[in-house]
């Protein structure tokens with residue numbers, strides 16, 4: 493659906509060269525919610541803006557809906573962009589236009605008649621839960637309502653791809669959750685492919701199917717969120733399950749991280765280890781998170797007893813991932 497092929501982007505500032513993207517290869521599959529996570533300056537905005545050509549890559553290609561968008565210009569680019577909606581951190585609404593007029597704006601540009609615009613705006617208002625707000629101005633809306641207008645406007649041209657540029661970063665946690673729920677709902681009901689950039693782990697946790705972690709213009713990890721979260725040594729798991737590095741194993745004990753991606757497994761494992769291998773299990777730290785429809789967890793444990801090696805082997809051979817420190 494969206495393919496980034498060896499994308500490099502270099503900005504020139506006087507004598508200085510800033511390498512914002514350094515050989516990015518990614519594949520966003522149709523119908524998924526794909527998150528790009530990274531710290532400030534990692535290159536996230538540059539990357540997402542390459543999809544609709546708000547930024548031209550210095551080299552490499554971007555394919556959207558099977559079409560190489562990087563080679564398009566003029567009318568062909570405008571038509572391709574119609575299939576790609578975008579929402580922004582600060583909503584980018586026109587303050588002098590009502591909600592209905594903001595949503596109708598892209599429809600005016602593509603030449604819808606007044607009657608068709610009215611019907612489409614009503615449909616979009618209902619879709620984002622803003623019935624009754626057609627005549628309000630942006631200044632009269634809450635942040636969450638403004639983003640709903642942004643989403644309705646982005647969907648006006650009936651895109652099959654939605655780009656989200658830190659769309660919830662300016663919102664409080666509860667509003668963030670409701671906007672993410674709306675995005676998930678649109679993704680499921682309309683089969684909308686969503687590419688979002690964020691610096692918030694909570695966003696990835698709540699709605700992303702896949703994730704790429706960007707660092708200094710390079711992808712340093714990518715994959716399915718639940719797979720990465722259940723690998724003890726992935727960067728994503730390190731973020732999901734912060735570890736304490738203060739534990740010094742007591743003599744004769746082994747310090748290990750045990751990860752799992754199946755909640756029913758967790759309940760009995762430490763009891764099983766104790767009974768089966770006659771070892772002591774001291775849980776030092778750990779938690780369980782909901783990731784998509786899976787419960788994923790990690791525990792740091794201290795193991796003591798003669799059969800610790802056998803217990804670790806048992807874990808390795810079952811549905812746990814284990815890292816011994």
Ligand SMILES: Nc1ncnc2c1ncn2[C@@H]1O[C@H](COP(=O)(O)OP(=O)(O)OP(=O)(O)O)[C@@H](O)[C@H]1O
Nearest residue numbers: 503505510512530531532533534535536537538539
């Ligand atoms: N128009 C520009 N001219 C020069 N340098 C730029 C330009 N846009 C971005 N950069 C630089 O490119 C790098 C990547 O910036 P980008 O905005 O893509 O990162 P980001 O991960 O989105 O950061 P943030 O989360 O702070 O928005 C940074 O070093 C930034 O300073």
